[in-house]
Amino acid sequence: MKLFADLEKIIKYDEPMASHTWYKLGGPARYFITPENHDQLLEVTKRCHENNIDIYVLGGGSNMLISDNGVDGAVICLSADCFKQVEIKGDHVKAGAGVSMSSLLRETARNGLGGMECMAGIPGTVGGALKINAGGRFGDIGAMTWSVDLMDSSGYEFIWQANELYFGYRMSNITARYILGAEFKLTQDDPERIGQMIKEVWMLKKSSQPMETRSAGCVFKNPRAMSAGALIDKAGLKGTRCGGAVVSDRHANFFIAETGAKSQDVLNLIDLVRNKIIERFGVELELELQIWK
Numbered sequence: 001m002k003l004f005a006d007l008e009k010i011i012k013y014d015e016p017m018a019s020h021t022w023y024k025l026g027g028p029a030r031y032f033i034t035p036e037n038h039d040q041l042l043e044v045t046k047r048c049h050e051n052n053i054d055i056y057v058l059g060g061g062s063n064m065l066i067s068d069n070g071v072d073g074a075v076i077c078l079s080a081d082c083f084k085q086v087e088i089k090g091d092h093v094k095a096g097a098g099v100s101m102s103s104l105l106r107e108t109a110r111n112g113l114g115g116m117e118c119m120a121g122i123p124g125t126v127g128g129a130l131k132i133n134a135g136g137r138f139g140d141i142g143a144m145t146w147s148v149d150l151m152d153s154s155g156y157e158f159i160w161q162a163n164e165l166y167f168g169y170r171m172s173n174i175t176a177r178y179i180l181g182a183e184f185k186l187t188q189d190d191p192e193r194i195g196q197m198i199k200e201v202w203m204l205k206k207s208s209q210p211m212e213t214r215s216a217g218c219v220f221k222n223p224r225a226m227s228a229g230a231l232i233d234k235a236g237l238k239g240t241r242c243g244g245a246v247v248s249d250r251h252a253n254f255f256i257a258e259t260g261a262k263s264q265d266v267l268n269l270i271d272l273v274r275n276k277i278i279e280r281f282g283v284e285l286e287l288e289l290q291i292w293k
């Protein structure tokens, strides 16, 4: 019997990962699974474990680089309706892991809830944003997080409250197998004022980042008290290329994939830039980009 015989509706075989990442790069996943509810999520997890299949959880694919060889395992994506619910109660909002950050920002702003403006222009899903504590100059998602709904590999669902959560620079202490959703505490404000602030944050980003190109945002984390982009720029590496991957002229911590680029080109460019920065400044840059090799 086929491993996922009775779950065919939610399984795709050899699914090209390029169509699920902002980089539009990456070979096929052996199984690409979109569970429609918690029971199905548990069932596919169980079967993967019984058959020694590695599980990879994908959010919006906006901070990801997936190997040209693809993923030898099961990629699980919580993009079904069940994981995309938004519920507003007073100044609290609950959102499923699969809700996109941009739609959450839009919906909270429309309902006169402020506090999330710092997330303007940040792509990805609630689940992915929580996992890496996505954010920017004006704040990060951790700061407004009230609680997070989690599920472990055995299907046990539990909630971590703010006092159990730790959010650092582009990291969180969430290690549970699945982030199912979260509750955020916002502040009641004038929708027009919120809209104006979102616009300002977005414009600032647009003025310094190549937002319209194929990239995955910043490749490296900023070293303490330094900007990775500024270091790469200072080393004269803007425009440096490996195959179809090139360091952006607008912001040096963005590596753009041009037509025909391969994941390997981006990987080579990462190595080249990292080595040059060590040579030039003695600083070892740490990846912000998540890589599945």
Ligand code: EPU
Pocket (backbone or CB within 6 Å): 135, 136, 137, 138, 205, 208, 216, 217, 218, 219, 220, 221, 222, 227, 228, 229, 230, 233, 250, 251, 252, 253, 288
């Ligand atoms: N800079 C240069 N050359 C460049 C890029 C930047 O000289 O090519 C200089 C800028 O002029 C500025 C300084 O470096 O003086 C900092 O640059 P910027 O304001 O663009 O911020 P950043 O530290 O490079 C961080 C986040 C971004 C986030 C912005 C704005 C990291 C790694 N990056 O960038 O996040 O959008 O602040 O809030 O923390 C991401 O996480 O993917 C991301 C893009």
